[in-house]
Amino acid sequence: MIIGLDVGGTHIDAVLLSNGKVLRTAKVPYSSGSIVEGICSAIDELTEDVDPGKINRVNLSTTICTNAVLEGKTSPVGMILESGPGLDASFLACGEENVFLDGYIDHRGQEVKPFNENIVRDASVHFKEKGILSVGIATKFSVRNPVHELKAKELLGGDFCPVTMGHALSGKLNFPRRVYTTYLNAAVYERFRFFASAIDKAFEERGIRAPVNVLKADGGTMNLKKAVSFPVYTVLSGPSASVMGCWVLSDNHEDAVILDIGGTTTDISFFAGGIPLLEPRGIKIGAYPTLVRAIYSHSVAIGGDSAVRFEGDKLVIGPRREGPPKALGGPMPTPTDAMILLELLNLGKKEKAYIAMKELGEVMGISPEETAHLILDRMGDLIKERVYELLKDLNSRPVYTIRELLYGEKITPKRAVIIGGPAKALSLMLERKLKIPCVVPENFEVANAIGAALSRITAEINLIADTAQGYLTVPELGIREKIGRDFNLEKARKQAMELIKERASALGSLSEDAEAEIVEESCFNMVRGFYTVGRNIRVKAQIKPGVSSFEMD
């Protein structure tokens, strides 16, 4: 049996799956101070008469890191940064204390200038005086050569925990994002570690010895114990649980749009060729853009509980929620009231919904039913406009080759998968608006928890080989090793396919059906003067994103 838990904004959704079927579901309210208690009571509800020994796996998403960042409940961090020439780096100061090194690694990973080691030694003393335990180290081009980050860590001494290094979190280029990612990882470390040990203890008390995994923002999982080194990967994993749930439940193999319609927002994601689309650069958390791999999810401020009013003769929905729908005793008419009146939703008091629509429409001289239709129509238009806007943006992302520019594939959704409270009530209207079939999957109410339950490990590595210099670098694994002049793309591919498994096992255990794949590769002849002096090879490998199988009745 598998348990899946998704910790949302106010509730925890949980499912117990057995032989790929939903055996039991639970929905438990919680407050941000009592996540562990909430998780425990959800588990207790699911496993009331279940032998804990029969549970094979618990997967959970958590808001612990997200909330820590958004509520400012993070640990003070001492940052050690090295920028070299380029943008003035002072805007990157994000820690309690920020120390800048004076060395420089260039775009090929060559050390142009070593840094003055005394700067780190002094920083170590200074951080200790300030009572700072968490340290982040990020240097420019450390993904081409991590030597300065490694050296700085060594010089700091053993009195700090954690010491997060930028190159270990992501192999992508983007120094400002590396700095923020490193900072956040160090800043949420303590909270996450506390959470992990509390969960560990609680599960042990309940006799659950199964592996516990946490969900990452990219829709993959990592082992709870190993996640302690990479807590930043868990931020904003909420939307990913829902998207993974849609993947499980909708059996979709083509381009599609996913709409998760909530109380005040509708989250929009996409499948490209049946696979959830990722953010191109990384997710943004609060004010911090990061390199954290994440499922693409953008929202439009409109949902079932959005307040509706007329401004002049223009119907305005949202962006605020003023309370529950009128049918449920709230102060303002909402789309939910419209759905209730039109009998698309069976909820609350229909008379109150009628009065809400009547009062709203009266000013414009239209009937309550017409008003309700108008609201849903407007809601559909707003969602459609946002979907098209996002698609336009996605389909005009920069490309760098003539082949991609001329023949690159564009995302064109063939259908929409809709979840969230009003999904069923709105599917016909949205089908009319989007002009593609709209599917509301079975068990959609617990899609997020199912998604969490069936997510699998994901991992990515970036290998770069420079045969002119004779070095191979895989930042995510801290590898920088010598290679021969005969190293080529084929060897790089082979090595990447092996190393990606090593990376995956640093995050959790690899299931048998997990597959590695090369997602990007390039090989440039390096010419100096009129002679070829080597090859610049770049290969990106990943564990193919996937979900465990799920049977539907």
Next chain:
Amino acid sequence: MLKAKNRLGLVFFPAFDWAISPTHPEREERLLYTLDQVSEEGVEDIEGIKFFNPVLAKEEDIKRVHFCVPDVDSVVTKSHVISAGGAIAAARALFEGKVDKAFAVVRPPGHHAHRVVYGDRGFCIINIEAIMLEHIRQSFGPKKVAIVDTDCHHGDGTQDIYWNDRNTLFISLHQDGRTLYPGSGFPDEMGGPGAYGYTVNVPLPPQTGEEGFLYVIENLVMPIIKEYKPDLVVNSAGQDNHYTDPITNMNFTAQGYAKLTELLDPDIAVLEGGYSIEGALPYVNLGIILALAGLDYSHVKEPDYDPDKMRQPGWISDYIKRLCNDIYGRWLRKEEIARKMFDGKDFVRRNKRIYYDTIGIMENQEETIKVCRSCSGYTMIKSKCDLGYFILAIVIPPGACPRCVEEARKIYEVADPGDYTGIYLQDRVNDEFKVKK
């Protein structure tokens, strides 16, 4: 995060799958390290900087500028169509109000491509700035434009195309033609009878550094631009004046390029040459991007930057001072000189030899420009090349007077196809392009 003072549109298209040949300077690797640097700096996250993909330049866009012989499809490659389309996309972003400034970091370059095109010369086939500009004029109406070419090589192709157009002021700063390809670009090359003085050439001695370039911009280029009052300033932003460039002999720097950009304050910059792909381009492009966006570029420096080593000798400073005085004098006296040269003439004729270094052919041209009081006059080109072509090409410029239009069209009509391998008409008044063979 940072916020740009000027909204900047970037078309960054390194064409990673195209090369003239595997070891040619125009190869896949050229912008690889530049993209690495720009990505690592997080430029894409700076608020106000937007990236655009190139569009494809259309056949009419090319024909509005060039006579491709025998035709567009035979001489123009996809990569050139995309490079010109990159410049168009950048300019459109500006004219559609999406950005305040635009920079097309595209390859291959275009400023050696003349009006008549038989193939590749100086790595260029079609003139990407001219195609961009004429596309913009066609879509958004007439514009008075200054093109400032800061590539190390003389922008001979752009000069040829705008030779007789006083609505396009062409200023080229370059290494003296006696020491570098293509060997042209002297101060006495000042334009045709309809636009005399609106071609300005500034040949600089080898070893010119930051001081020299910035002196020319401040003391010659900016005063001329101020008097000219263009609607648009375009910078052909070649980067081969850099001290590490393998095919030139100048001592310019990333800091210098950024300062030049700040002083010149162009609306649109378009990358031209620049072949120091590791030591210069990553830093120079970053410097230009930041300067265009109005951001601090003072920390953008090459790893081996040493201002003392790059300092230009005193005699160069003196030489450049005298040169600027001479050229500015010519600018002030342009009308007067033009009267002396052209008054009383009906036609002005000149002969040119144009060498296509990349494909190794020679072209011989006789260019005849009608001297007209009501407009800048039409142009007739008779061109012969080693490939066996002998063509007649007639240009009716935008704004040509009805008499010139009629006369030039008549020349096209009566010309005998038996005398030429092809007769070409570029009628910009009617936006019409014809060939007869």
